[in-house]
Structures are given as structure tokens and as C-alpha cells.
Amino acid sequence: MATGRIYQSLSGFFDVHADGKTYRTRARGNFRKHGIKPIVGDMVTFENDYILDVLKRKNALVRPPLANIDQAVVVTAATEAEFSINLLDRQLVGLGINNIKAIIYFTKTDLLSPDRLQFIQQLAADYQQIGYNVICPTGDDNQAAIDQLKATFKDAVTVFMGQTGAGKSTLLNHILPSLHLATGEISQALNRGRHTTRTVTLIPLAGGLVADTPGFSSYDTFDIDYRTVKNYFPEFVSHANECKFRECLHVNEPGCKIKAMVSDGEILNSRYDDYLQLFNMIKNRKPVYNKKK
Numbered sequence: 001m002a003t004g005r006i007y008q009s010l011s012g013f014f015d016v017h018a019d020g021k022t023y024r025t026r027a028r029g030n031f032r033k034h035g036i037k038p039i040v041g042d043m044v045t046f047e048n049d050y051i052l053d054v055l056k057r058k059n060a061l062v063r064p065p066l067a068n069i070d071q072a073v074v075v076t077a078a079t080e081a082e083f084s085i086n087l088l089d090r091q092l093v094g095l096g097i098n099n100i101k102a103i104i105y106f107t108k109t110d111l112l113s114p115d116r117l118q119f120i121q122q123l124a125a126d127y128q129q130i131g132y133n134v135i136c137p138t139g140d141d142n143q144a145a146i147d148q149l150k151a152t153f154k155d156a157v158t159v160f161m162g163q164t165g166a167g168k169s170t171l172l173n174h175i176l177p178s179l180h181l182a183t184g185e186i187s188q189a190l191n192r193g194r195h196t197t198r199t200v201t202l203i204p205l206a207g208g209l210v211a212d213t214p215g216f217s218s219y220d221t222f223d224i225d226y227r228t229v230k231n232y233f234p235e236f237v238s239h240a241n242e243c244k245f246r247e248c249l250h251v252n253e254p255g256c257k258i259k260a261m262v263s264d265g266e267i268l269n270s271r272y273d274d275y276l277q278l279f280n281m282i283k284n285r286k287p288v289y290n291k292k293k
């Protein structure tokens with residue numbers, strides 16, 4: 001029996017990397033009975049080219065299906081018309097909930113005015129300070145940024161996420177020129193018919209594995225208790241023990257260190273506003289009752 005990771009799935013076969021070799025395996029019939037369907041990214045045990053067991057997943061994304069993701073490159077267009085700090089914060093919280101480390105990568109910095117570039121660089125420094133890994137190419141210095149990004153791939157499974165048009169395919173093509181992903185308008189046109197059949201392959205790169213598909217939809221459902229939203233704002237977590245109340249939600253409580261830090265400019269107003277927005281959205285969300293099966 002051997003243990004390995006599924007890196008590709010094609011018409012009923014699962015290609016597995018184990019001990020530096022690759023194996024073409026199949027799932028046994030009884031997998032279907034138990035409702036376990038192996039997907040790319042899964043760690044599996046196998047013998048004689050048959051998968052015996054799927055090991056417990058750390059997390060999984062649905063479209064396209066991929067398990068055990070360590071980190072996501074949040075591809076973010078820095079231009080004024082496209083950038084939204086609110087969207088960025090929501091993406092970061094979504095990743096936090098799924099236990100996926102975020103790497104923020106700014107694109108289109110070549111289009112920025114000097115003022116705008118300075119604004120984005122300050123923002124990059126602020127998010128770096130919070131604890132995120134932020135990569136912000138400047139001018140013609142694209143290669144340095146890409147090298148910096150590649151250095152984060154070691155020993156990790158990495159996916160690319162971001163808004164439509166943010167530059168995910170362009171960036172992946174730079175990193176993996178053999179992919180030849182369609183970009184811009186062509187990509188838009190192809191996108192329309194591709195939801196159903198699209199699968200993902202994990203490609204070995206810079207000591208890690210990178211998903212070759214740029215179109216991961218981030219989840220807009222935040223399936224958590226509203227009282228835990230604060231846990232996904234790292235700069236709140238590191239000072240929460242300085243609030244007067246141990247269970248402080250940093251909303252209306254007296255003696256709240258987080259609110260004091262917002263007033264003092266030590267925590268970004270926009271981060272606190274986005275926290276309150278998510279907090280209220282999740283608190284006021286109508287419960288969804290699933291029909292009994």
C-alpha cells in the first residue's frame with residue numbers, strides 16, 4: 001500500500017504522485033456507496049492501481065473541485081476603476097474561514113499614476129503589517145515580483161483567485177508559459193461554455209504544486225457564527241486580550257481595545273468598517289433550512 005496525492009483526474013482515472021513516481025489509479029466501486037468521490041488534491045492510499053481510501057481533507061473548493069489547498073494568490077487589479085478594498089477584505093475572510101493562506105498580488109501597477117501607485121504601495125505595506133504576504137510589482141520590475149511569488153510555492157498547494165479581468169490568466173502564463181491560457185476578451189468568450197467540464201491539474205513548480213486553472217470562484221456564503229468573524233481579522237486577534245471583556249465582539253462593548261486602536265489610527269478604518277459589515281450581514285442572515293432528505 002502507498003500514499004500519494006491525486007494531481008489529475010481524467011475519465012474515471014486518478015493520476016497520483018507518490019514517492020517521486022506517478023501512478024494511474026481507479027476508485028473502487030464501493031466509494032460511490034459511501035459517498036466519497038476522490039478529487040484532485042486528495043491524499044489517498046492505493047494498492048494495485050486501486051484507491052483504497054481518501055484521507056481527511058483540510059479544505060476543498062467546489063468549482064472546479066480541488067482539495068487540500070494551502071494558499072491562494074489573490075490577484076487584485078490595482079487600477080482605480082477595478083480595485084475594491086471591501087472586496088479584498090471579503091476575499092481574505094473567505095480564505096481565512098477555509099484555512100487557506102492568502103498572498104495578495106497586485107496587477108496592472110504599470111497603468112497607475114505616481115499618486116495612485118503610492119496609495120497602493122501604502123496599502124500593500126499596511127496589509128503586510130497585518131500579516132498578509134503582499135506582492136506589488138513596480139514599474140518594469142515584473143520579474144522580481146514573479147520571482148517573489150514563485151518563492152512562496154515551495155511545499156504548498158497554490159491556487160489563483162480573483163475577480164474577472166484581474167489578470168489571473170496573464171500572471172499564470174508568465175509563471176507557466178506552457179499553459180497558453182486565453183486572456184482578455186478571448187478568455188471571456190471561452191468562459192461562457194466551460195463550467196461543466198472544466199477540471200484542474202496540479203503542476204509541479206518551484207518545489208510545490210500550482211493549480212493550472214485560474215477561475216476559482218470564491219465563496220460568497222460565509223458559513224460561520226457571526227461571533228467568530230473577528231477571528232479572521234489578524235490585527236484584531238493579536239490585541240483582543242487587551243479588551244475589557246474576554247468575549248468582546250468589538251462592536252458596542254465598553255473598554256474595547258480594537259475600537260480604541262481604530263480611533264488612534266493603529267487599525268485601518270476600512271478594515272473595521274468591513275468587519276462591521278460582515279458581522280452584521282452574518283448576524284442578520286436569515287437561517288436556511290435544508291429540506292430533510
Ligand SMILES: Nc1nc2c(ncn2[C@@H]2O[C@H](COP(=O)(O)OP(=O)(O)OP(=O)(O)O)[C@@H](O)[C@H]2O)c(=O)[nH]1
Nearest residue numbers: 107108109163164165166167168169170183184187
Ligand atoms: N497593463 C496591464 N494589463 C494587464 C495586466 N494583467 C492583465 N492585464 C490585461 O487585463 C485583461 C484581463 O486579463 P486576464 O489575464 O484575462 O484576466 P483574468 O483574471 O484571467 O480574467 P477572467 O478569465 O475573466 O477571469 C487582459 O487584457 C490583460 O492583457 C497588467 O499587469 N498590466
Ligand SMILES: [Zn+2]
Nearest residue numbers: 243248250256
Ligand atoms: Zn473589543
